[in-house]
Amino acid sequence: MNTADRSTFDADHRQLSALFDVSADGGGQLWEDNELGAVLRHQLAVPIRADLRGLDPKLARRFDALAEPPDRAVESFGGLLIHPAPPVEWLKAVKDFAKTCRARPRGPIPHEIATVLYFACLAAALVRGGARITSLADGALVGGFRWVADQPWVDDANRALAEEALRFLGVQTGTRTV
């Protein structure tokens, strides 16, 4: 009998039962909070152009056709999202990138990070770009912004952006959902 077999028979039965929960969609929590925080920090520092080009040729062509950004700070995901006047077309492109990542089980970034990027783009467009770049209803937007604001691993700037968007939609903020 090999080591793995012995482990299977010796392991705590309740812990072991979790293996029956491993679902065919690969579900279950993949990332710890601190890891998600690290991945988000990394993602915010990455040049937008590189990631969009790598994901989908159609998205890459669309991105290449966009006007140059007003300043170089916009060229990273983080720079775009905290910019006081972000170009809305860039926000739309990043939003679509995030949406594509969310839809792909094997996307280039974790689902949670894609979700933050997605709602951060909607929030930035709403409160700083003066545009609504989604057909989502207010209820869905509020749910998404709240989710972003409630994640302990989300950076301060994006949490503040989500809370600002909530206030923009007339939602009281300041108490974190637990």
Added chain:
Amino acid sequence: MPPTRWSAVARAGDRSLDAWVHDLEVLVRLYRPVLVRHLVSRFRMSPDRAEDTVQAFLVEKVLVQNVVRQATPQRGRFRSFILTVLDHFATSRLRAQGALKRRATERDAARLDDLHETPQGGASVSDAFDALWARQVLARALALMREECARTKERQILWDLLEARTLGPVLNNAAPLPYDELVTRFGLRSPAEASNLLVTAKRMFARTLRRVVRETVSEGREVESEIRELKRILSK
């Protein structure tokens, strides 16, 4: 893959068919570790003695007397059937060997007497065996996945990641290896790549587990309910 669905059990018990040797072999391969562990736990046998008893059981009851042919879906799960037959066999053997008189403590004797007389004892024995069975199903699924992953370098990394991230914490109480360490250790491009590969590894494990369970139930639609049942058994 061990064919323990009822059709395969029937084939293993039908000596007029050519396939019985093969089907019996794979049946034995799946059940033998559980039967040995059951004897160690239930009769407090040493592992060596339990191995010997199971070997004798397989030769006398399974190979010579062909008890497998008496198993039918109407008589309940195959594992319950084989457990009952084994317990009868082990009890008779212990008594015949005089081991019961010489060695058994009062507690051991009471345990043996409980076998067929007290429903409560019977239920707990059955639960204990079911728990061993649930562990065996997982062990089998993990062994199969490990074998498959070992065939190519691309797949080996799936096993390594599953072990570092999921199996280590469950089987050995190890902390899950952080993604940045996974990236360094396995030469990956990014934590996201590690995450994607882990999702693939989990899918592979889930598929393998379902293959193993599928071979132990009568119909495909019973797979998910059997998995829920095995989880419930281990969660107690």
